[in-house]
Amino acid sequence: xxxxxxxxxxxxxxxxxxxxxxxxxxxxxxxxxxxxxxxxxxxxxxxxxxxxxxxxxxxxxxxxxxxxxxxxxxxxxxxxxxxxxxxxxxxxxxxxxxxxxxxxxxxxxxxxxxxxxxxxxxxxxxxxxxxxxxxxxxxxxxxxxxxxxxxxxxxxxxxxxxxxxxxxxxxxxxxxxxxxxxxxxxxxxxxxxxxxxxxxxxxxxxxxxxxxxxxxxxxxxxxxxxxxxxxxxxxxxxxxxxxxxxxxxxxxxxxxxx
Numbered sequence: 001x002x003x004x005x006x007x008x009x010x011x012x013x014x015x016x017x018x019x020x021x022x023x024x025x026x027x028x029x030x031x032x033x034x035x036x037x038x039x040x041x042x043x044x045x046x047x048x049x050x051x052x053x054x055x056x057x058x059x060x061x062x063x064x065x066x067x068x069x070x071x072x073x074x075x076x077x078x079x080x081x082x083x084x085x086x087x088x089x090x091x092x093x094x095x096x097x098x099x100x101x102x103x104x105x106x107x108x109x110x111x112x113x114x115x116x117x118x119x120x121x122x123x124x125x126x127x128x129x130x131x132x133x134x135x136x137x138x139x140x141x142x143x144x145x146x147x148x149x150x151x152x153x154x155x156x157x158x159x160x161x162x163x164x165x166x167x168x169x170x171x172x173x174x175x176x177x178x179x180x181x182x183x184x185x186x187x188x189x190x191x192x193x194x195x196x197x198x199x200x201x202x203x204x205x206x207x208x209x210x211x212x213x214x215x216x217x218x219x220x221x222x223x224x225x226x227x228x229x230x231x232x233x234x235x236x237x238x239x240x241x242x243x244x245x246x247x248x249x250x251x252x253x254x255x256x257x258x
Contacts, residue, residue: 005051011060037198050078083103084102153200173219174216223239224238233246
């Protein structure tokens with residue numbers, strides 16, 4: 001069989017490495033072209049590489065596996081999706097009713113072998129994901145059990161020159177990655193937060209703060225409009241800042257209702 005490409009998205013390094021090792025033994029002709037540890041990176045990698053298969057953890061920092069899969073209907077529609085989940089019966093019934101594969105953590109070798117066989121068969125037949133995926137996403141979208149985590153971040157301390165500023169998170173227009181640090185943009189100016197943007201993904205309220213690029217998180221309350229250019233990328237205008245922000249093409253699917 002010809003080479004089949006794959007992207008793996010799992011935020012826990014040990015589980016990600018274990019899945020890679022299992023796949024190497026069961027499916028040696030599979031080529032893993034990217035291994036990602038958050039949803040935004042996964043979405044951009046899959047949109048860029050257009051792999052045959054993607055293994056998506058349902059719970060990831062930033063975008064969930066379900067959000068990534070929903071965006072892939074535009075960004076990489078031929079990619080076969082396999083969801084990886086730690087949740088059992090709440091989702092198993094839904095998965096079993098659709099033509100979408102899932103794996104429960106920890107991944108059992110027999111289950112992975114069966115999944116690989118189905119993926120190979122679909123690849124050989126040239127089958128693409130169908131309406132079953134869209135139906136499954138609608139069913140599971142509001143059914144994920146809550147995750148026990150700290151309340152969303154309310155304020156933060158960032159530096160501006162020699163000054164340390166206390167900034168209310170609601171006042172932030174957007175966050176922009178700057179190597180190991182993060183630039184915090186407010187109506188009053190910018191400040192530097194001494195932590196990488198990835199550490200903010202799980203600390204912010206996901207109903208208010210959304211990724212529009214792997215290096216940018218925007219406050220939806222600060223957004224005035226989003227328009228799509230001729231290349232399919234988005235241009236976002238803000239209420240409180242004069243500059244516009246670029247929404248990378250795969251992320252535009254997340255803004256259909258804006």
